[in-house]
Amino acid sequence: MRISFIGTGAITEAMVTGIVGSGLDVAGILVSPRNREIAARLAGRFPLVRIVKDNQQAVDAADVLFLAVRPQIAEDVIPKLKFRKGQKVVSVIAATDRPTLLGWIGEEVELTQAIPLPFVAEREGVTAIYPPNRAVAAIFAALGT
Structure with missing residues (x-):
């Protein structure tokens, strides 16, 4: 599985750290250059x-794509991208509702919303997701836990 992140902030860093140490079968993780550091x-x-x-490039290469940009710039970033029909997209963007996200995406994707917190880096705690999606839940x- 190839995972991509658009937006490279604290939550992306925590998720990547957790994923790498998790034992998930991941072929590669792509991160956007947004926060170069x-x-x-x-x-x-x-x-x-x-x-x-x-x-x-992150969208094109992803089996699972995480949208992790700040809500203040999401409307500027997301509509410029071309998504694939049926693509698995996970939004971790705070305070942005599902209809708005789907409107910006403009394609029939499998959209899941999630609320990960920084402790995912240590593979601790639970992350709420909606709607249920087997691949994202895994x-x-x-x-x-």
Whole structure:
């Protein structure tokens, strides 16, 4: 499975750290260059992590795509991207409702919303997801209980 992240902040860093240490079958993790410091730290720390040149490259390569941008810039970032029909997309964007996200995405994707907290880095705690999705639930199950 290839996982991509658009937005490279504290939650992305925590999730990548947790995923790498989880035992999930991950072929690669791609992170956007948005926060160069965090992206470089992740790529330097974990051989599975690679920094993409732009957000579209992250979308194109992802089996599971995480949207992890700040709510203040989400409307500017997401509609510019071209998603695949049926693509698994997980939004960890706070305070943004499902109809708004789907409108920005503009394609029939499998959208799941999640609320991970920083302790996923240590694979502790629980992450709420909606609606239920077996593949996304398996990722978050590996990041805590």
